[in-house]
Amino acid sequence: MILHIARLHHPVTALGPGTRLGVWTQGCALACPGCLSRDTWEAGPEHAVGTRVVLEWCDRPDPDGIDGVSISGGEPSEQPQALAELLAGLAERRARHGWDLLCWTGLEEEPFADRCPEAYGLLDGLVTGPYRVVEAGGGRWRGSANQRLIPLTELGQERYGPWAGDGPGPEHPAKMQFQVEDDRLYLIGVPRPDDPARIQKALAAQGISLDGVTWRP
Template sequence: MNLRIARLHHPVTALGPGIRLGIWTQGCSLACPGCLSRDTWSAGPEHAVPVRSVLDWCEGHAADGVDGVSLSGGEPSEQPEALGELLNGLAERRERYHWDLLCWTGLEEAEFAARCPAAYGLLDGLVTGPYRAAEAGGGRWRGSANQRLIPLTALGRERYGPWTGTEPAPDAPGELQFQVESDRVYVIGVPRPGDPARIQRALAQRGVMLDGVTWRP
């Protein structure tokens, strides 16, 4: 089975606890106003890769001290069967490597569970709700105050429990990572209000002019 993928990255330290594997699915029809990741909206077949190859990539990092896997998008729930197959494979590895499995969705918990029952039953935690620009700046690893971090298992309660509040944690460490690949700069994490413009200005001051950004059409 194939899964549309926007990108894979290791190590991810700004989306979930510890050192993580990041899997961004491709395709989102929710079109939240103010979305910072418009590049993940299109659902073309050119983004499809075998689930097996994603699992092989994860396995290849197993010896690197990985604590968990963060699945984001795009909207992961728009590929329910492939997401279920991926999580099946990851859940096997969770037993072996003690990884936790955390997923972001623009749906509410009940909607996600109804659309993706197999995936829902395998996750340790879910970050739910659409991004709402008018409520920008929610709790840790969330973009707006309506979004919830919901532990679903004992492992999830252990690892995410301290961070379920909806207010930004005052002592939270810096939550953005930057990665430069060829002629692209990737920002990993959940920017706070004003961060995108600040990032663009800071890059410009260092002579890096961006031709386009993912938060504007």
């Protein structure tokens, strides 16, 4: 089955506990004002990837060095059948390797479960709710304060429980990370509202300019 993919990253240390695989889906009709990932809104044929290819990519790193998989976007729920197929394959790897599966959605929990019932049953944790720029800085792994981090399984409660309340939760080693691929710089994690501008200013001081940044229209 085809899944529209924005990008795949490893290692990811700023979106969930431990060292993780990161899967960003492409396509989002929510278009939340202030979104930092506008480049993931529009999906085209160039983003089409077989779920089998994504699973094969997930098998490349040493599985013992992976704690889980973080799935974001874009809006993963806009591809419910492909998402379910991907998660079914990842669940097999969870059984072998002890990985957890964490997903972000701009929907609330019930609408997500209605749209993606098969996927919902495979996840260990879910971050729900639209991004609201006026409530930005929601705490660990939440872009805005209205969003909720919901453990869905016993493993999810074990891994995410300490961060599932309204506060930021215990300190976690990685807050933000950068990855460079070709001529692109990727910011991974959930920044505070002023972080992108501060990062751009700091890079400019080093003689590095950024073109086509995704947090501006």
